[in-house]
Amino acid sequence: MSKTLWLKNGRVIDPANHRDAVGDVLIVDGRIADAGVEVPHEAEVVDCTGLVVAPGLVDLHVHFREPGQSAKETIASGARAAAAGGFTTVVCMPNTTPSLDSASAVAWLLEKVRAEACVRVHATGALSKGISGEEMAPIGALKKAGVVALTDDGRCIQNHELMRRALEYAKMFGLTVMDHCQDYSLVGKGVMHEGYWSTVLGLPGWPAAGEELIVQRNALLAELTGTPVHCQHLSAAGSVRALREARQRGVPLSGEVCPHHIALSDEAVKGYDTNFKMNPPLRSEEHIEALLEGIADGTITILASDHAPHCGFEKEVEFDQAPFGILGLETELGLFLDILVHKRRVIDLNRLVEMYTINPARLLGLDCGTLSPGALGDVTLIDPSLEWQVDREASFSLSRNTPFHGWELKGRAVRTIVGGSTVWAL
Amino acid sequence: MNPSELSSPVITTEPVRWSHKDLTGLQALTKEELTLLLDTAAAFKSVGTRHIKKVPALRGKTLVNFFVEPSTRTRISFELAAERLSADVINMSATASSLTKGETLKDTALNLQALHADMIVLRHSSAGAAQFLAERLDASVVNAGDGSHEHPTQALLDAFTIREHKGRIEGLHVAIVGDILFSRVARSDIFALTRLGAKVTLIGPSTLVPAELKRLGVSISHNLDELLPELDVINLLRIQHERQRKEYFPSLGEYTSLFGLSKARAARLKPDCLVMHPGPINRGVEIDSDVADSSRSVILQQVTNGLAVRMAVLYLCNAARSGEWV
Numbered sequence: 001m002s003k004t005l006w007l008k009n010g011r012v013i014d015p016a017n018h019r020d021a022v023g024d025v026l027i028v029d030g031r032i033a034d035a036g037v038e039v040p041h042e043a044e045v046v047d048c049t050g051l052v053v054a055p056g057l058v059d060l061h062v063h064f065r066e067p068g069q070s071a072k073e074t075i076a077s078g079a080r081a082a083a084a085g086g087f088t089t090v091v092c093m094p095n096t097t098p099s100l101d102s103a104s105a106v107a108w109l110l111e112k113v114r115a116e117a118c119v120r121v122h123a124t125g126a127l128s129k130g131i132s133g134e135e136m137a138p139i140g141a142l143k144k145a146g147v148v149a150l151t152d153d154g155r156c157i158q159n160h161e162l163m164r165r166a167l168e169y170a171k172m173f174g175l176t177v178m179d180h181c182q183d184y185s186l187v188g189k190g191v192m193h194e195g196y197w198s199t200v201l202g203l204p205g206w207p208a209a210g211e212e213l214i215v216q217r218n219a220l221l222a223e224l225t226g227t228p229v230h231c232q233h234l235s236a237a238g239s240v241r242a243l244r245e246a247r248q249r250g251v252p253l254s255g256e257v258c259p260h261h262i263a264l265s266d267e268a269v270k271g272y273d274t275n276f277k278m279n280p281p282l283r284s285e286e287h288i289e290a291l292l293e294g295i296a297d298g299t300i301t302i303l304a305s306d307h308a309p310h311c312g313f314e315k316e317v318e319f320d321q322a323p324f325g326i327l328g329l330e331t332e333l334g335l336f337l338d339i340l341v342h343k344r345r346v347i348d349l350n351r352l353v354e355m356y357t358i359n360p361a362r363l364l365g366l367d368c369g370t371l372s373p374g375a376l377g378d379v380t381l382i383d384p385s386l387e388w389q390v391d392r393e394a395s396f397s398l399s400r401n402t403p404f405h406g407w408e409l410k411g412r413a414v415r416t417i418v419g420g421s422t423v424w425a426l
Numbered sequence: 427m428n429p430s431e432l433s434s435p436v437i438t439t440e441p442v443r444w445s446h447k448d449l450t451g452l453q454a455l456t457k458e459e460l461t462l463l464l465d466t467a468a469a470f471k472s473v474g475t476r477h478i479k480k481v482p483a484l485r486g487k488t489l490v491n492f493f494v495e496p497s498t499r500t501r502i503s504f505e506l507a508a509e510r511l512s513a514d515v516i517n518m519s520a521t522a523s524s525l526t527k528g529e530t531l532k533d534t535a536l537n538l539q540a541l542h543a544d545m546i547v548l549r550h551s552s553a554g555a556a557q558f559l560a561e562r563l564d565a566s567v568v569n570a571g572d573g574s575h576e577h578p579t580q581a582l583l584d585a586f587t588i589r590e591h592k593g594r595i596e597g598l599h600v601a602i603v604g605d606i607l608f609s610r611v612a613r614s615d616i617f618a619l620t621r622l623g624a625k626v627t628l629i630g631p632s633t634l635v636p637a638e639l640k641r642l643g644v645s646i647s648h649n650l651d652e653l654l655p656e657l658d659v660i661n662l663l664r665i666q667h668e669r670q671r672k673e674y675f676p677s678l679g680e681y682t683s684l685f686g687l688s689k690a691r692a693a694r695l696k697p698d699c700l701v702m703h704p705g706p707i708n709r710g711v712e713i714d715s716d717v718a719d720s721s722r723s724v725i726l727q728q729v730t731n732g733l734a735v736r737m738a739v740l741y742l743c744n745a746a747r748s749g750e751w752v
Contacts, residue, residue, distance in 0.1 A: 195638060196638040196641055199607075199636045199638040199639060200453075200613070200638075200639075200642070201553055201554070201575060202553035202572070202573050202574035202575030202576070202610060202613060203553050203554070203573075203574075203575075271557070272553070272554030272557055272558060313530070316530075316532060317530055317531065317532070317558075318531060318550070318552035318554060318555050318558060319552060319553065319554045319558075320552045320553065320573070321552060
């Protein structure tokens, strides 16, 4: 496949370079070429009329389940799903078996990535050993092994002293810490948002305060230590408030939103379908509105999926017994385009691309997210008006746990280009 | 309706039909459907007083009492109900099943279906478990209690008992007292009684009576003494102070002093107020021992009525599943 690609006449949106105009992007030998360079005659020409030409999109929150849980997903299948969703770079969470709390586990993973992944796959390292929240993980060794961030995602350090020391220690390596914000004592056995629906359905509730408390904890510790802390999959109004207040004061705190938290509310759980069970849970309308406001006013700067595959038989059990999590890579862009850009008009295409490219790239210091000359030739072509229907059977994931099967969405990636090569096209 | 005729299709002038092969909860039932259940139970009540306590309505049918969460009283009630309808009854508990070997609920149920079980009565500690099975099985699924969600036959027998004594449910003031938050009985009672037109007040500690429930059209109070003289029915829920509840209220003593139906409190009830309890009762905690045995107490009649209600439920669900016109 050609690594020289001439993308013609598309709407080029490159927020890093403040570019939003119709034009061309040329990729030569896998890298973005300077403007004005002559197009080589062997270049593959792609007519991008009507399409958005964006830097390859970044999803900094996915679970690829290797090592150890390859029935749910593998590096290979997860990467294919990413490509099909329009993503050229993804960042994997460490709650694998074993967890990514050692240099050898990370090395194993990155070798598999080299061998099998069709998109760029980065690893995070655990913040605590075994992500069990008791002792600091070998952060120096993890950095050396090539992790791009630290997190205990899946779990959350409850001991604030340990969290503080881990943040301080991580600082000298220039690593951002990402946190799954959950206070275990407040949340208890909660399996869905604590509110009217959990009461009526008789399911244990997961109160918003259980997330908000830890977001506030993180704001205080980010301020105390100066280490950047990124609050993952925010779902609650109070989290947005705390994030806004901290950012206004210049605290190095950031936050992300996943599409299900704005596409669905807790009412969706009423049929006890476990495809609506995730952590943090779907919440009520006032939380959804607060998330949308937070996206609109720039408090929330990053979009992600928390792609969490599970085998069918694992999810097809009693609601309180089912594992948390749903797929996300192949539906997130469509959902955000449909809801944020088209239906609710919360942000424009420019902002959407920004939240999926330069913002995550800068947060983690990744060499991607721009179309600057010399940058890696990673590009996502998006048709913002394409109407399509989600078909879970067509997914490249090994799993099928999505609540969005059959949804009709407007907007979709149509081609994913990594280093000048097309790794997926509609 | 004469129960002995119930083995053949019943022609009724009423337009209400029971079309559900399952009974997983009361939330979605109409007033007419609830009334049909109660009327059918009334017809079955006389069976227990006969010399031969049997009707052939479920003859040849296999019913499995699948009690993943243990129970003696409800299980015996369903077992008797099924036997009186002439069904073949199997009792299964969690410990005696392959659930202990890690078999899923779904697989266990599919295995039962492969043995041509016609009806499964399920009690389970997970909310939604009955619906889970009902969606996956051709067999009828009757919910005998799914976690904190619903216990439909309990609420039906409660409604039946109230109607039997008071002649109606509409307009009565019914209090449900105790741990509402974790109670499947409370939820089913709320759905049934509000649908049938009663005024329902939930009374208990503020940690155990979620304000969200007001959206269902009930009132909430934390002051039992104030409401006693207004009540037509007081339904006391069993209160426990086990590990999971210790954060919700400090002690059984404090609960009893605030919410227990003592002799003094009972004396302030209307003379014809019904005293109810789903059982098993904690004498001296939610209800004074003598009050439980007093003439206002209909607790044992609830048990008798439970049998009739369960016969009605099994009969109707089986009829719907078999396509018989009811």
